[in-house]
Amino acid sequence: MEEREISQAVIGRLPRYHRYLGELMADGVERISSNELSKRMKVTASQIRQDLNNFGGFGQQGYGYNVKYLYNEIGKILGLDQIHNMIIIGTGNLGQALANYAAFGDRGFILKGLFDVNPRLQGVAIRGVQVRLMDELEDFLKKNQIEIAVLTIPKTKALEVANTLVNNGVRAIWNFAHIDLNLPEDVIVENVHLSESLMKLSYNISRYNGEHEKN
Amino acid sequence: MEEREISQAVIGRLPRYHRYLGELMADGVERISSNELSKRMKVTASQIRQDLNNFGGFGQQGYGYNVKYLYNEIGKILGLDQIHNMIIIGTGNLGQALANYAAFGDRGFILKGLFDVNPRLQGVAIRGVQVRLMDELEDFLKKNQIEIAVLTIPKTKALEVANTLVNNGVRAIWNFAHIDLNLPEDVIVENVHLSESLMKLSYNISRYNGEHEKN
DNA sequence: TAGATTGTTAATCGATTAACAATC
DNA sequence: TAGATTGTTAATCGATTAACAATC
Known part of the structure; x- marks a missing residue:
């Protein structure tokens, strides 16, 4: 059950992803590609995909990421589903x-x-x-x-x-x-x-x- | 007048050096080596010396750093001498x-x-x-x-x-x-x-x- | 099927650490 | 002078970016 540590650099970016996804949700956006998110957030699409893939594959080739799903998943990673x-x-x-x-x-x-x-x-x-x-x-x-x-x-x-x-x-x-x-x-x-x-x-x-x- | 940018990683550490030096000053400590400071701050002595040398040589071989002088110099770098x-x-x-x-x-x-x-x-x-x-x-x-x-x-x-x-x-x-x-x-x-x-x-x-x- | 976009491997870049010659 | 410790170069490590095969 060897578990590679996830760097604090990555963790430090998760809340910001979460915030942007929350805003997209509020705007009624259903899906988003790493490329489009990268433009909004001014980080590279590569970094977004690398960061997320530390925790699993949340997207789908040819489609991108489901905003609401990804928002919730990042929330769970951050422990926001807990009291x-x-x-x-x-x-x-x-x-x-x-x-x-x-x-x-x-x-x-x-x-x-x-x-x-x-x-x-x-x-x-x-x-x-x-x-x-x-x-x-x-x-x-x-x-x-x-x-x-x-x-x-x-x-x-x-x-x-x-x-x-x-x-x-x-x-x-x-x-x-x-x-x-x-x-x-x-x-x-x-x-x-x-x-x-x-x-x-x-x-x-x-x-x-x-x-x-x-x- | 080509000026190499100093990374925000370095800048981010300066206030903490400043704080520790301030405490040393308050304790009446006159000089400190990068090695001893490294133990207190739990960073490497190498990093301390590299960080400081981005801004100039503030120490003296065989002696270390004068606490008060270094405190003031870092303060200046941070703009704390200005209104x-x-x-x-x-x-x-x-x-x-x-x-x-x-x-x-x-x-x-x-x-x-x-x-x-x-x-x-x-x-x-x-x-x-x-x-x-x-x-x-x-x-x-x-x-x-x-x-x-x-x-x-x-x-x-x-x-x-x-x-x-x-x-x-x-x-x-x-x-x-x-x-x-x-x-x-x-x-x-x-x-x-x-x-x-x-x-x-x-x-x-x-x-x-x-x-x-x-x- | 063709197009889009992910997941992931490889390449690059930058930051940290180690080593040591210079020098106080 | 001998010992200590810096300033700085070189080596390592880790993080970011680029590239592309896999696949929806």
Whole structure:
């Protein structure tokens, strides 16, 4: 049962395929060839076919791909057909923004709890989920099966909290803290480092200004 | 003056070097070798040296790198020594979260304006910057030199607003809308597609559950 | 059947790693 | 000077693209 790893480069492109296929579906398009999709997405048709064939043959020669079918299949590959129980740690601006982002629920990411250190937030409810204090976290985790935790807290507390999460069964962390969490190998960490994203933007501005000439 | 492009793979790593060097500085570390940094960051020493040497020789044989100097040099490469005037379009939860993120200011990203369609937000101030209605946007852009616009609005309006921005001198867009903005080549777009990030997380959970076996 | 388009193998390209001479 | 470590060239690895036979 030797299984070749699929590269993160490929995985990183799947959500974008999924998005485009969703749009095509909404536009009532029934089928699409790799060539036409390639034009819309500005990637090569070759890459699309290679990427998809990591997971199986979803198309048909001479026809192309059925949009709805491919959309669903990619959804399954991404685990969007499953329910994922989720909590958010840190109910500041960013935590609230994510809590309010209803679209996550549509994709099977169910918000089960909100936590914060600030007692003034205690009992406040966002989308029907009330904010709990951090000292309730461990107990809550023992009583509820939580798969994903969203970390929107300052980096100083992030590692400590992450360890608590992992020790109580959390399998995956969506990390917005500006720190690399060093956790056991089997814990999935997906980082969103906003300041690093802004720095890349900044670099590219300077590049266009010609500030990177070597002399 | 032929200039070889530096790959986005390299650029993508610079902010992380910068972050680690900042931490080393805070810890009072004066110098570091590529080898020791490689252990901390879990990348190869070779990659660190190759990456840095795209921009010049910042180290010294037999000594390593001066932490503070390298931190500053990478900061310059990333354009963090420059002032970048910035506005945020869409003052919902996410827009507010970003507006409140004070650390951006420290790095030279100055919040000059906030805009929203919702009249109830008009005049509300966040960090001393008041929210304006969208119909003031064009006039505001003509009167102020804005380099970066943060787009935290629904995807339906994003492209239209982006065009207005670009037509009025905005050079770079930090795009949080779930859409690919097709803009002129010289406009820098840095996408933060949160739902795609969450899908990657989700894929990796399923992968660990062994749900991706081919049979 | 003829045309279209996939799935897949082979070729190319680029990025990462290894090795080592230069030099502090 | 001897030891350490860079800067840089060469080797390897992996990802992307091209090509085309298989097949709907």
